[in-house]
Amino acid sequence: MLKKLKFYLIGLVPGLLIVFFILNQKGTSCSYFPNDRVIAETLTKDFSYSEKFKKEMKTGQISEKQLKNNIIPNGKIDFDRSNAQKQPCPEYILIYPKSNPDYEIHYSKCKEKAEFISLKKLK
Incomplete structure (x- = not known):
């Protein structure tokens, strides 16, 4: 033995x-947790921004690089308020940081792209 x-x-x-x-x-x-999977899939998509989102990024002095490298990877999806079953493009609410959030991002994730709809500063 x-x-x-x-x-x-x-x-x-x-x-x-x-x-x-x-x-x-x-x-x-x-990592196969739902939050990590959605964020990882989002980061592989081409990003597109609504005019409202671009304006809010400019107001909050947030660059696209900061969004891709810091905010999205370190954010948390609020599945209670998201519409993950919406077809053809599920919609998500991402909060950043995970505890005591400063920002809330509303976006949709389609097959080819992630479209960012709104960005709210919470504090």
Whole structure:
């Protein structure tokens, strides 16, 4: 029995290390929580902005880079107020930061693009 366990561990440990390093290099993530999946899918889409959203970004001095690199990845989807079942483009409410939010973003996520509709400063 100990011999079988030893062979099992000899294969398991190097296998786990190899998989860990391969997945780390590709920048993949293994989070399957709904919030993380919606945000990851959103970040792969082409972004388009309504005129209202552009105006609110300018007023709040938020750049597109800041939106893509900071606000969206660190935000939280409010599924209670979102319409995730809407066809053909589900609509979501994202709040940023997750605790004690400063911003609320309303957007729709279609197959090819994410259209940002409104941006509200909460404080």
